[in-house]
Amino acid sequence: MHILYILGMMGSGKTTVGKIIAEVLGYSFFDSDKLVEQSVGIPSVAEIFQVHSEAFFRDNESEVLRDLSSMHRLIVATGGGAVIRPINWSYMRKGLTIWLDVPLDALARRIAAVGTASRPLLHQESGDPYAKAYAKLTALFEQRMDSYANADARVSLENIALKQGHNDVNVLTPSAIAIEALLKMESFLTEKAMVRN
Template identity: 90%
Template sequence: MIEASVSLRAQPHASWAALEKPRGAVSARFAPEKQPASRLVLAANPRRSTGPVRAARLKASCCRTSPDRRSSYDKHDDIWLAGTERVHYSADEALILKQKAADVLPYLDGRCVYLVGMMGSGKTTVGKILAEVLGYSFFDSDKMVEKAVGMSSVAEIFQLRSEAFFRDNESEVLRDLSSMQRLVVATGGGAVVRPINWSYMKKGLTVWLDVPLDALARRIAAVGTASRPLLHQESGDPYAKAYAKLTAIFEQRMDSYANADARVSLEHIAIKQGHNDVTILTPSAIAIEALLKMENFLTEMAMVRN
């Protein structure tokens, strides 16, 4: 077994728009930790199949670690968990993240956090930060599907099989992850379209990263659409085709995204910082806002129950 971890250091950091997902705006609603962080070891047997693969035939082996130890992500055989990417943030942001995570943890009580949002919205990068500060493990559902079906990318799955085949396996992954605790899960952009997926994600806390479509289009046009199967077939100006397709996709998914427990609006974060350019926001600033929104939702729910 090879152990890898995501190390968050207080150093100069990249903006949200400059980040790429590792290969492979509308309005919406908004007791101490019981056990130390667990390390999840997953086993799978990737293979090509004609039907849904039991992608998360996940054997969870939980090894207790000390509460103050950084969470780790393991790679067992050929199942993907996380890489060794480093996310940098400032000392001030590090302190705020630590404080907000401490505020949220008692209310989370081990429940999983599911990040939803459009393709390119930063779910993977923000998710890794949240997992680190919460002492959770991180999973990318797209990567888990890729490994489970034995293909190298979502684009390859769409091309060689079908979108429906991918969605079936995506639901299998979410079903199995929903039976676990202390996870941050970055979901695929289209995971919200299937009601069954919401039944799994609602066992935890759902957080929508809401990014203006023009910013998404600029980011995706800059890094290319090869890994975005719903965009790659379009021809013409990269920005124009990305914006047009993203607009159509968002109109179909808008109401589904609004089902999330908490909404993190990048426009709102930029306004609070005194500007209107969401592309210069850092992932850590977005993670801080996510923790604030999570705390707001969880405290409101606690008040209702009491």
Template identity: 65%
Template sequence: MAAKALQSLHLTTWIGSDSMFPAPSSSMGLCTRLENKKKVNLLKCNLVRTVKPVVGYRSAGVNVSCTPQNSPASVLESGTFTTEEDLALKKKSEEIEPCLSGRCIYLVGMMGSGKTTIGQILSEVLGYSFFDSDKLIERSVGGTAVADIFKLHGEAFFRDNETEVLHKLSSMRRLVISTGGGAVVRPINWKYMHKGISVFIDVPLDALAQRLTAVGTASRPLLHHKSGDAYTQTLKKLSKLWEDRSEAYSNAHVRVSLERIATKLGHGDVCCINPTQIAIEALIQIEGYLKK
């Protein structure tokens, strides 16, 4: 089944720009397994498909061929775990990896919730490959950025391609997949994601608004605004998106709450939490789900 999907979908390890978290420091030294590198190198095939037509847009076959990329050596390949958190992450990943039985992990959550960074960490410690669904969509549309896809072809076009990508990914194994914030709105997407384990990264809206405002919202088509206070406008639009999507996020198998992590660690602000701590909590919650 995976072989059939590989014939039509090119998958590679992308480190996307979705994350609002700082990149893990080199002291983390997450191991990259030689075996996993070999598996990534096997995923060399083309994404060849016909883009769905939209009004005013002529459909065309799109060939995309890319070379697998590994995460930066300075971050992931030193092979040493230097802090208690790193050791805890390694230990927990070794405990649950056999229990996953190769099932994929899908990270869902609002834009800016850190799915890319957390997914990258989880993939490395589990010996999985990491993929960003938005990056796959961009590649399938000739490298067009998400914001431009929305502008040129509309949200429905983007969602159709998102569903197609998730469909193909769902036939594979040993992947950690960062999904777009709106991937949860279509029930068919949950059908595909529930073939693996879905993990909801739950970040308070005010924290998301602060992060997104700090880096700018120009690349976020659903947040773009022309005037007014940037934070206020961003929080307003995030609140509307949350109102529309919160029920859908509850379909995830696992919920990782940053507020809960902050309470456990004695932090008064979720912004004090680092990606390693979130990854550890994700593994703990996945372990709890697997034991049910």
């Protein structure tokens, strides 16, 4: 495996879990949002949306994913919207893709806790941050769920919690989620090798 791409909605833990996986495997870690910020020369995604537009951000995101796709031994935390452009899949298909599937209420809770300022698609000047984030995440997930389902492997926090005997995904640590992602990746690669042989 040359590259592992972590996919999932905003707040699903792509950046947090991706860094842990990179450390465990001794791979380099890249966050595509960070690379877009560097290449555009604007220090935050929110500002890129504001100064330019979402379309401008998406064009740069595709360029970043294209450039990364020729590299080796890396973990890439993508932005939550990277799955919507087919061209991005043509780059990501060169590596392995894994979807961090987190219930929307847990996402809204995490995002409300840190604030929405850094996530322009969820940012609202007024109102209850949890309720607003939940409503917007629900609409976005409707549009994106079929794309996330194209990932090679899915890490479901609900399933991990059930396996561990909890019914609350909020008790799962990033490390526990990273371990599950590594196991899923391993079984995907094993099955692929068996099909080939």
